[in-house]
Amino acid sequence: MAAVETTGRGARTYGNWRQPTSAGLVGLGTGGTVLLFLGLFVVLVMLMTGGLLEALVAAAVVGAVLLLLVTRDRHGRNVLARAGARAGWLVTRSRGLHLYRSGPLGRTPWGTYQLPGLLAATRLSEHSDSYGRRFALLYTPAAKTYSVVVGTEPDGVGLVDADQVDLWVADWGHWLAGLGDEPGLEAVSVTIETSPDSGARLRREVDRSVHAGAPAFAREVLGQVVASYPGASSMVKAYVSLTFTASARSGGRPRTPDEMGRELASRLPGLTAGLQVTGAGAAHPLSAQRLCEVVRVAYDPAAAALIDDVRAQGETPELLWTDVGPSAAQASWASYRHDGALSCTWAMTGAPRGHVQSGILGRLLAPHRDIARKRVTLLYKPIDSARAAALVEADLRAAEFRATSTTRPAARDTLAVRSARATAGEEASGAGLVNFGLLVTATVLDARDEADARAAVASLSGMARLRLRPVHGSQDSAFAAALPLGVIVSKHISVPTQLRDNL
Known part of the structure; x- marks a missing residue:
């Protein structure tokens, strides 16, 4: 959530991001507080039925469990969450699930280059919207969702007035708020990808523009x-990427790709038209062929030059969804090796504190010389207006409970109450409510450049005032989630997100 602060002088700033919390005691959430009282009850029962020694043992066990929940690192993760991630990684390695081999000599019995991990079961189809534009429709059976990817051509803020930038930011906020009431829409992601230019487009343009009788000197230059x-x-x-639920109603049967394609055919023109006024430039849905190229290059960066050369010759490379995956991939604790490249993915654990200007992410999104390919993905989950009011009120009550549960509240608790009240006031006046996150993937072509890429991301995150941490033990899944494919991470985890937050 963002609040806008306008003054007569200086640039406009944005802030007031709130991380959802639950009411609890001594740093615990609602679930942790319930465990606390259950533990105290068990200790009292042991004291009355067993004896002092048994009660002390039970108190020690309860205290140890609560200590695991209360002790958190700088990223807000408790000891139990970190231990669970390490245990899950050990199980993955022992079962060999961190290794992937595909193709005719791979482990897949059908001999194709199928996508690994979260994307293995996805199915791709192609349809036409009411403007006659072809668009790819990606179905994820595990999450029961359909995703549409829209390509944009933003011009950036170079030589653009500050008033125009503020207008773009306002229109982007309105577009996101409107998505909360879009039927069936579950999530939105924005992916900014920077990569080296192969020069094929420039070569094709020069060859097409040079006159046969041009001077030799001009040709040489x-x-x-x-x-x-x-x-x-x-x-x-x-x-x-726009992700829609496959069911028309809760508990209903999933719609077929043809049914979903017919429904989205009439809705895509309005969505892309609204996106264009936000400064995104020309917005057009990606065809199945273009989406296959994007994913193929992400897993094998060396294929980018080949695809550019084919397009420079006026031809279209023929790619199938079953052949865009890597031939070999290996996930490690803090990195992901795929074909001829190595990638590291970070997740945001803290939004910028205080107020920031609209260009706070400029350096993070720009190309960097120490990173061959960089992908920054913003994950949005719009909340419909019917649920938004209840959420902000619950968040306000939780903040007030934390501030009044002690006679000397901390400064952060007092500030959290003011922030929650401001958010509730904005929602009551018609503002939208959106949960958001961020993933950063840095890809290098040589493993020896990994340290430089990590240092570059650490520096860029500091400039953007973001708190990032490597996605330890789930690098392959995080890599897939950062692709422009509309993957909803919360639908693929074992422990529900709401349960983990309440602890």
Whole structure:
């Protein structure tokens, strides 16, 4: 959630992001507080029925469990969560699930280059919207969702007035708020990808523009430009993924791809038109072929030059969804090796504190010389207006409970109450409510550059005032979630998110 602060002087700032909390005692959530009282009850029963020694043993066990829940690191994770992640990783390694081999000599019996992990069961189809544009529709059986990927061409804020930037930010907020009432919409993700330019597009444009009778000197200069320019240039691509539930109503049967394609055919033009006024530029849904190319290049960056060369010759590379996965992949505790590249993915654990300007993420989104390919994915989960009021009121009550549960409340608890009240006031006046997160994936072509990439991401996150941590033990899943495919991470975890937050 964001609040806007406008003053007569200076730039407009944004802030007031609130992380949902639950009411509890001594740093515990609602679930942890319930465990506390249950533990005290068990200790009293043991004292009355067993004796002092048995009661002391029970108190020690209860205290140890509560200590695991209360002790947290700088990212807000308790000891129990960290131990669970380490245990899960040990099980994954012992069963060999961190290794993947595909293709004719791989482990898959059908001999294709199927996508690994969360994307293994996904199915891709193609449909046309009411404007006649072809769009890819990705179905995820495990989550029962359909995703549509929209390609955009943002111009950036270079040579743009501050008033226009503020207008774009306001329109983006309105577009996100409107998605909360979009039927069946579950999540939205925005992916900004930076990669080196192969030079194929520049070469094709120069060859097409050079006149047959041009002077030799001009031809030589253009040849040197074509040969030297791609080595120091980068491409920036932006994608917006819209994820819809497969069921028309709660508990209903999942719709078929044809049924979902017919429904989205009339809705996509309005969604893309609303996206264009936010500064995203020309917005158009990606076809199945283009989406296959995006995923293929993500897992095998060396294929980017081949695809660009084929398109430079006026042809279209033929790719199937069953052939865009890596031929070999290996997940480790803090990195992910896929084909000829190595990637590391970080997750946001803390939004910028205080007020920030609209360009706070500029350096993080820009290309970096120490990172071959960088992917920054913003994950949004719009909340419909019917649930938003109840959520903000519950959050306000939880903040007030924490502040009044002690005679000397901490400064953060007092500030949390003011922030929760501001959020409740904004929602009551018509503002939208959106949960958000962020993933950063850095890919290098040589494993020896991993340390430089990690240092670069640490520096960029500091400039953006973000708190990031590596996704330990789940690098392969985090890599897939950062792709512009509309993966909803909360639908693929064993422990429900609400239960973990309440502890």
